[in-house]
Amino acid sequence: xxxxxxxPFTAIIGQEDMKKALVLNVVNPRLGGVLIQGEKGTAKSxxxxxxxxxxxxxxCIAGCRFHDDPADKSxxxxxxxxxxxxxxxxxxxxxxxxxxxxxxxxxxxxxGTLDIEAAIKEGKRSFETxxxxxxxxxxxxxxxINLLDDHVVDVxxxxxxxxxxxxxxxxxxxxxxxxxxxxxxxxxxEGDIRPQLLDRFALSVYxxxxxxLDRRAEVIKRRLAYEDDAEAFIAQWQEEQKNEVHxxxxxxxxxxxxxxxxxxxRTAAQISIALEVDGHRADITLIKTAETLAAVDGHTEVTKxxxxxxxxxxxxxxxxxxxxxxxxxxxxxxxxxxxx
Amino acid sequence: MxxxxxxxxxxxxxxxxxxxMTLALVNPRAGGLxxxxxxxxxxxxxxxxxxxxxxxxxxxxxxxxxxxRLYGSIDAxxxxxxxxxxxxxxxxxxxxxxxxxxxxxxxxxxxxxxxxLTIREAGGYRxxxxxxxxxxxxxxxxxxxxTPESGTLPASALDRFGLFVSVDExxxxxxxxxxxxxxxxxxxxxAAFRETWTKETGGLAKRIAEARAILPEVEVxxxxxxxxxxxxLKANTAGHRADIYLIEAARAEAxxxxxRYVLPKDLExxxxxxxxxxxxxxxxxxQPEPTQSEPQQPQDSRQQPPPPPPEPExxxxxxxxxxxxxxEETDTEAHEGNPEDHRDDETMANPNTQSGDRxxxxxxxxxxxxxxIEPTKGRQKKSGSGKRSATRTDxxxxxxxxxxxxxxxxxxIAFDATLxxxxxxxxxxxxxxxxxxxxxxxxxSKVREKRTGNIFLFAVxxxxxxGARERMKxxxxxxxxxxxxxxxxxxxxxxxAFRKNQAEVLLPVTKSVDFAQKxxxxxxxxGKTPLxxxxxxxxxxxxxxxxxxxxxDPVLIVITDGRATTPLVPGGDATVEAMNEAERIAKRKxxxxxxxxxxxxxxxxxxKKLAQKMDASYFRVDKLSExxxxxxxxxxxx
Numbered sequence: 001x002x003x004x005x006x007x008p009f010t011a012i013i014g015q016e017d018m019k020k021a022l023v024l025n026v027v028n029p030r031l032g033g034v035l036i037q038g039e040k041g042t043a044k045s046x047x048x049x050x051x052x053x054x055x056x057x058x059x060c061i062a063g064c065r066f067h068d069d070p071a072d073k074s075x076x077x078x079x080x081x082x083x084x085x086x087x088x089x090x091x092x093x094x095x096x097x098x099x100x101x102x103x104x105x106x107x108x109x110x111x112g113t114l115d116i117e118a119a120i121k122e123g124k125r126s127f128e129t130x131x132x133x134x135x136x137x138x139x140x141x142x143x144x145i146n147l148l149d150d151h152v153v154d155v156x157x158x159x160x161x162x163x164x165x166x167x168x169x170x171x172x173x174x175x176x177x178x179x180x181x182x183x184x185x186x187x188x189x190e191g192d193i194r195p196q197l198l199d200r201f202a203l204s205v206y207x208x209x210x211x212x213l214d215r216r217a218e219v220i221k222r223r224l225a226y227e228d229d230a231e232a233f234i235a236q237w238q239e240e241q242k243n244e245v246h247x248x249x250x251x252x253x254x255x256x257x258x259x260x261x262x263x264x265x266r267t268a269a270q271i272s273i274a275l276e277v278d279g280h281r282a283d284i285t286l287i288k289t290a291e292t293l294a295a296v297d298g299h300t301e302v303t304k305x306x307x308x309x310x311x312x313x314x315x316x317x318x319x320x321x322x323x324x325x326x327x328x329x330x331x332x333x334x335x336x337x338x339x340x
Numbered sequence: 341m342x343x344x345x346x347x348x349x350x351x352x353x354x355x356x357x358x359x360x361m362t363l364a365l366v367n368p369r370a371g372g373l374x375x376x377x378x379x380x381x382x383x384x385x386x387x388x389x390x391x392x393x394x395x396x397x398x399x400x401x402x403x404x405x406x407x408x409r410l411y412g413s414i415d416a417x418x419x420x421x422x423x424x425x426x427x428x429x430x431x432x433x434x435x436x437x438x439x440x441x442x443x444x445x446x447x448x449x450x451x452x453x454x455x456x457l458t459i460r461e462a463g464g465y466r467x468x469x470x471x472x473x474x475x476x477x478x479x480x481x482x483x484x485x486x487t488p489e490s491g492t493l494p495a496s497a498l499d500r501f502g503l504f505v506s507v508d509e510x511x512x513x514x515x516x517x518x519x520x521x522x523x524x525x526x527x528x529x530x531a532a533f534r535e536t537w538t539k540e541t542g543g544l545a546k547r548i549a550e551a552r553a554i555l556p557e558v559e560v561x562x563x564x565x566x567x568x569x570x571x572x573l574k575a576n577t578a579g580h581r582a583d584i585y586l587i588e589a590a591r592a593e594a595x596x597x598x599x600r601y602v603l604p605k606d607l608e609x610x611x612x613x614x615x616x617x618x619x620x621x622x623x624x625x626x627q628p629e630p631t632q633s634e635p636q637q638p639q640d641s642r643q644q645p646p647p648p649p650p651e652p653e654x655x656x657x658x659x660x661x662x663x664x665x666x667x668e669e670t671d672t673e674a675h676e677g678n679p680e681d682h683r684d685d686e687t688m689a690n691p692n693t694q695s696g697d698r699x700x701x702x703x704x705x706x707x708x709x710x711x712x713i714e715p716t717k718g719r720q721k722k723s724g725s726g727k728r729s730a731t732r733t734d735x736x737x738x739x740x741x742x743x744x745x746x747x748x749x750x751x752x753i754a755f756d757a758t759l760x761x762x763x764x765x766x767x768x769x770x771x772x773x774x775x776x777x778x779x780x781x782x783x784x785s786k787v788r789e790k791r792t793g794n795i796f797l798f799a800v801x802x803x804x805x806x807g808a809r810e811r812m813k814x815x816x817x818x819x820x821x822x823x824x825x826x827x828x829x830x831x832x833x834x835x836x837a838f839r840k841n842q843a844e845v846l847l848p849v850t851k852s853v854d855f856a857q858k859x860x861x862x863x864x865x866x867g868k869t870p871l872x873x874x875x876x877x878x879x880x881x882x883x884x885x886x887x888x889x890x891x892x893d894p895v896l897i898v899i900t901d902g903r904a905t906t907p908l909v910p911g912g913d914a915t916v917e918a919m920n921e922a923e924r925i926a927k928r929k930x931x932x933x934x935x936x937x938x939x940x941x942x943x944x945x946x947x948k949k950l951a952q953k954m955d956a957s958y959f960r961v962d963k964l965s966e967x968x969x970x971x972x973x974x975x976x977x978x
Contacts, residue, residue, distance in 0.1 A: 040496065041579020045462070104411055104455060105468035107742040108756065116425060116471065116756075119763030120776070131468060144458070146851075147451065151742070170760050190454075190496045191851030209579045216569040217562070220583045224560065227369065227584075 005230050008237035009050035010244050012043055013219045017205040020296075021313050022051050023244075024203070025181045026096070027251045028292040029137065032202030032285060033182035035145070035193070035317065042207045044185040048098065048141050053241060055096035056249050058137070062090040065129050066136040066176050075163070077176045097138045099180070101131050101156075103147050110155055114170040127174045132165040135180040145184030146193040153197055156182070160200050202285045204317040247296070255295040260287055260302040267304070270337045271311060277318040285314045304338050311338075344530055348389030349540035351382055352519050353510055360505040360613045361390050362544075364481055365439075366551045367592035370610075371502015371585040372460065372482035374445060374493075374617070381507045382519070383485050384443055390483065393545045397438030399431050399480075401456065403447045403887075407469075410452060414470040414756050420776050427472055432459055435480035445484035446493050449888050453493070456482060457500035461581075470756035494848050499578065502585035504617035551595035558591045564602045571611050575619040586614045746785035757784035794831045794893045795849055795885060796822060799878045801900035801937070802839040803869035811937050812865050814961055815899050818935065822897065823856055834881060835859065838874030840867030841906055845881060871904035871950075872914060875921035882928065895931045898956070901938040902946030915946065922953035932956035 012019065021034040036044045060067035061080055068076045070089050080089065101110065112130030119125060131140070132155075142148060148156075159165045165178035182200060186193060198204075210216040226233040260268075268286045289310035290302045297306070311334050351358075357375055364373040377383045391398045401410070412430030419425060431440070432455075440456060442448060459465045464477040482501065486493065498504070510516055526533040565587065572582045587602070589610035594602045743757030762782035769777040798819060806812050823833060833856045834849035847859045878896065885892050904914035925932065934956045936947035951958035 039578035040500070041581030043580070100466050102466040102468055103451075104407060104465075106470060108471055109468035109473060113471065114760045114763065116760050116763045119760070120766045122767075125764055128471075131473075144454075147454070170757070171764070187496060189852055189855055190494070192854060209577070211573065213566065213569055213573060216573065216580065216583070217566045219580055220565050220569060220587065221562065223580070223584060224565070224587065 005234050006050050006053060007043075007046050007223075007226050007230075008234055008241055009047065009054055010240035011222055011226070011233070011237050012047055012050065013215055013222065014210055015043060015047065015207050017313065018044070018047055018207050020309075021203045021205050022047060022183070023054075023248060023296065024289065024292045024313075025139065025183065026051065026055060026248055027296055028255060028288065029096070029179075029181055031181065031288055031292060033180075033184075033200065034203040034205065034313075035198065035201040036183070036185045036205055036207060037188050038207035039189070039209060040187050042209055044207060045143050048139075048143075048183055048185060051139070052098040054245050054248060055098070055139075056245065056252065057093040057095045059091050060094045060137075062092040066133055066178075067094055067138075068177065069137065075177050075179065097134070098141050098183075099131060099135045099138050101135075101140060101142045101148075101152075103142070103144050103149070105131065105152065107151060107155065108169075110152055111165055111167050111169075112174070113167070114172050125171055127167065127172055129176075130165075132159055132178040132180075133176055136176070136178050138180055139183055140180040141183045141185075143185050144187075144190070145197070146186040146188070146191045150194070153194055157196055157200065198317055199281075201317065203289065203313040205313065206316075250298070251292075251295040254298065254300065255292065257300045258291045258294045258302065259300065260291060264290070264302050264304075264307060267307060267338055267340075271307075271315075271334055274333050274337050275315065275319060277315060282315065282318050286310050289314045308334065308338055344534065345388050345391065346385050346523075346526055347534055347537035347541050348386065348393055349544055350522055350526070350533070350537045351386045351389060352515055352522065354382065354386055354507050356612075357383065357386055357505045357507050359609075360503045361386070361483070362393075362548060362551075362596065363589050363592040363610070363613065364483065364503055365390065365394050365548050366595055367555055367588050368479065368481045369502075369584070369588040370592055370614075371500075371581075371588070372484070373503040373505065373613075374484045374486065374498070374501040375505055375507060376486050376488055377507035378509055379487055381509050383507050387441065387443075387483055387485050391439075391441075392541055393548055394439065395549075397435065398441060399435040399438060400441045400443070401431055401448070401452075403444050405431065405448075405452060407452070410455065411465070411467055411469060412472075412476075414472060414759070416755050419755070419759055420774055420778070422775050424775075425471060427467070427474065429476075432456070432465065432480075433476055433478055436478040438480055440480045440482050442482065442484040444486065445497075446486040446488070447884065447887050450494060450497070453497050454500075457497060461500065470754075471760070472756075494850060499582070499618035501617070503589060503613040505613055506616075547596065550598075551592065554598070554600060555591060555595045557600050558594045558602065559600060560587055560591065560602045564590070564604070564607060567604060568607055571607065571615065575615045577615070577618045577620065582614060582618055586610055589614055742787050743784040744787050746783060752786045752788075754784045754786040758782050794895055796831055796833045797849070797878065797881060797885075797894050797896050798822075798833070798835045799874050799896065799898045799900075800835060800837050800846075800863070801869060801871065801874065802837040802863060802865045803905070804839075804866050805869065805901060805903065806865050806937060811939065811961070815935075815937060816860055816863075818899070818961065819860055820857065823860075834885075836874060836877050836881060837863055838870050838877065839865065841870055841873075843870060843874040843877035845877065849881075849885065868905040869900070869903055869914075870906035870908075871900060871902070872908045872917035872921045873906070874900075875918060875925060876908070879921070879924060882925075882930070893931075895933075896925070896956070897933050897935065898950070898954070899935045899937060899961075900947055900950070901936065902934075902948070902950045903938070903944060904946075918950065919953045922950050926953060926955040929955075933959060935959050935961050937961045 009019070018036055021036070025031050025034055036048070038044055059070055061070050061076075061084070064077065064080055066077045068080050068089075070091050073081075076084075083089070108130065110131050112133055113128055115126045115128035118128075142156075159178040160180075160182060163177060163179040164175050166175040167173070184193075184197075184201065210219050222233075265287065268283050268290075271286065272282045286307070287302075287310075290306040293306045293309055294300065294302045315334075348358075360373050360375075363370055375383045375387060408430070410430050410432055412427050412433055415426040415428040440460075442453070442456070445453060455465075459478065460480060460482055463479050464475060467474045467476055484501065510519065522533075565583075568583050568586045568590070571586060572580075575582070577583075586607060590602045590606035593606035593609050594600070597606075743754035758778060759776070761784055762776060762778045766776060769779075771777045800815065800819070802812075806815065819835075832849050832851050833847070834845070835847040835856065836843055837846040838844075846863060847856050850856060875898070878898075882894060882896070885894050902918075904918040907914040908917050932954055934947055934951035934954060936951075936958065938944065938947055938960075939962055948958050950956075
């Protein structure tokens with residue numbers, strides 16, 4: 001049975017936080033990913049997979065296995081350094097991708113390993129890339145991330161922290177760039193996520209089923225229409241999809257010009273202190289998120305509203321939390337600090 | 341091997357199960373079917389009989405299935421003879437376009453069942469194993485059967501089945517006699533028996549085929565979509581999947597009736613199969629937290645049959661919830677206070693429950709020392725010679741995560757890694773006509789990872805005596821502390837509660853400690869103490885744990901005052917029975933503890949005796965806070 005085209009991102013009803021968080025990560029690949037939590041059947045995976053259709057093309061070094069950025073020499077792989085340190089690299093435009101890491105993946109496929117065929121034919125030990133190589137400069141998506149084996153989680157955490165995947169196995173010694181936006185989805189009823197992994201996500205959102213009758217019926221109607229004739233349904237949404245792509249591209253162009261005033265920076269720090277969140281990562285993420293929000297909204301100066309929205313996306317999972325206590329963000333405190 | 345099974349049409353009764361099966365076969369989008377029922381009700385016979393109703397491929401998933409077989413793995417023959425890397429398709433691939441049948445769904449490893457159901461929903465899966473990388477499209481209908489006595493499914497797996505039906509034992513004498521007579525006839529001469537039912541079975545198959553043919557034309561009006569949302573909102577189902585299943589099942593109903601449009605009655609009939617296993621208590625209005633409530637377990641729905649098909653005119657009453665205590669009645673008052681408060685607690689019956697059940701909040705002030713672990717000497721020795729260590733060595737369960745040089749002779753070969761080890765030397769080796777020469781030094785074995793650490797299994801006495809004074813608060817506090825420990829160690833927890841005349845699995849073994857805490861918070865107490873039954877149920881759950889993975893290390897914690905008041909059999913001696921059950925548990929040689937909740941002047945010391953019979957360590961709940969060390973054994977023989 002053949003798989004149909006993906007459900008259009010713009011046809012997803014509601015779930016605004018989730019859609020926003022995903023778009024922000026496309027606009028700003030350095031943001032640091034998003035964890036989407038919620039009950040099953042709420043279009044979590046659908047939304048992430050649908051994101052693929054909105055991803056803009058970007059410049060890559062032609063022929064590079066890690067699609068290195070020609071403009072950022074510091075993040076090149078060894079091969080590109082060897083070839084182009086003293087020469088102009090050939091450039092090609094490739095769209096960003098959603099690279100999926102299934103929970104059943106074995107380690108060799110995640111980090112990469114010895115290339116068997118090359119070894120047999122030529123007796124050479126060469127490196128065969130794994131999922132982390134594909135994920136470089138892309139979105140790495142893990143469905144049911146809370147069910148991922150500890151072992152694979154360790155590997156992920158390593159790469160996420162360093163931006164580099166180091167392989168030492170089967171006589172292979174290799175390292176390559178692996179910077180990715182980590183996107184995870186999970187149903188908390190099926191198990192908890194490891195705190196270190198949770199920490200890696202810049203943003204977190206919670207989704208629930210639609211409770212409004214009219215909107216719910218519309219959700220179902222669209223789903224049925226899509227299942228009935230995916231092609232026709234997708235065609236119907238083409239215009240919307242195009243607009244969304246434009247919006248994203250415009251925001252990407254604007255992002256380098258966005259600035260946050262000293263006042264905003266100070267406010268962000270105050271929020272972190274007031275809410276007792278851990279470390280500086282919260283402040284930094286808060287600012288980065290607010291900047292990206294400003295770019296999406298089309299202005300170049302971060303506003304207090306941007307900061308408020310950013311707080312909602314970037315802080316909930318960072319609250320220092322004792323087990324079994326509901327995570328509660330004290331929004332009044334946040335608002336008070338921001339409006340002060 | 342094509343089995344010549346008992347004909348579907350010859351299975352007597354079980355009309356609902358037959359109808360659900362027909363729907364599942366007519367419309368794969370209805371999400372498959374789970375049949376739940378006691379042993380010997382003929383549900384497996386029925387499900388296997390369905391094989392003859394469809395031309396589609398039929399693939400059976402055995403409980404012992406490994407991940408390699410499920411997802412597919414590298415084709416060893418092609419690799420050695422041709423030097424090519426090729427996929428040997430797994431069961432999930434083979435089932436494409438057909439039926440995937442699971443006979444004991446509740447005995448299948450959680451992650452395997454979850455994979456089967458997730459892949460069905462997604463219509464395919466990413467294979468990243470054994471050096472192979474591929475997207476595989478596959479579409480199948482899941483048919484599964486489970487026996488609730490041997491453990492329930494986690495809620496998350498349950499409601500991934502579109503349809504659910506629970507079958508009861510036949511009690512009608514004439515019907516029973518007829519069943520026996522048919523079975524005997526079949527056993528005497530299967531071929532002849534099948535012959536007599538060919539026409540009936542063929543007729544059914546034809547009906548299904550015809551319905552399938554018109555299914556694509558069956559239309560669903562906007563009004564029907566709205567109506568389906570009314571149902572699912574009333575039932576407070578998680579997400580939107582139920583709506584789709586409901587509509588697709590209704591389309592199958594319409595197609596079977598030869599109609600090309602869906603009527604309310606189709607939805608009503610379909611609702612009976614789509615909603616019972618995913619209904620949840622409505623959370624308090626201001627609290628949109630979905631995990632607060634949980635879907636009904638099939639066990640419950642067996643005891644309280646699913647609501648009858650609704651009459652259109654009183655639809656509102658359809659999903660009236662069972663009289664479960666509501667969360668807002670949870671006693672959240674701080675436990676400190678003057679003694680009068682406590683007396684109030686004791687005497688105040690909950691106005692919303694007929695039985696005087698009550699729910700106590702956990703006492704978060706219970707103090708437990710942070711150290712638990714140390715095994716006592718005698719225990720360790722015993723376990724060393726127990727069955728535990730024997731089953732561990734050549735266990736092939738668990739996820740294959742990577743390969744290593746084998747430490748001993750291994751049967752669990754990691755073929756992909758072995759190939760890689762051998763590959764660089766192929767140019768120089770003698771190959772005897774094969775594409776690859778593999779030597780013993782190339783062999784790599786699989787390193788498998790067990791998903792989590794220990795399992796903590798609680799058996800909690802929730803009888804009326806536990807509700808008295810502060811006991812339940814303290815007990816909940818103690819359990820919470822243990823859960824906290826489990827949370828940090830990524831252990832799994834399960835909970836059995838016994839009270840009145842029954843013992844129920846309050847919480848199937850889960851990794852979600854948060855979820856456990858929520859279940860604990862709303863656990864009611866009241867009624868007599870069926871201690872023996874509670875221990876018997878514990879045995880069942882232990883059985884299931886071991887069957888899923890013999891290398892598991894469950895830790896059993898029984899919390900009771902030991903005063904058994906309800907016997908297993910009428911007229912039996914409740915205490916003697918409980919002690920007998922305790923001795924049976926002792927035979928398993930697993931780390932266990934009894935926490936005695938008996939307080940007051942007159943102490944019977946029954947819990948202590950129970951601990952001795954169970955070969956468990958013994959603690960008094962009121963001493964726990966002072967006890968310098970609570971020893972619960974973890975990691976017995978790592």
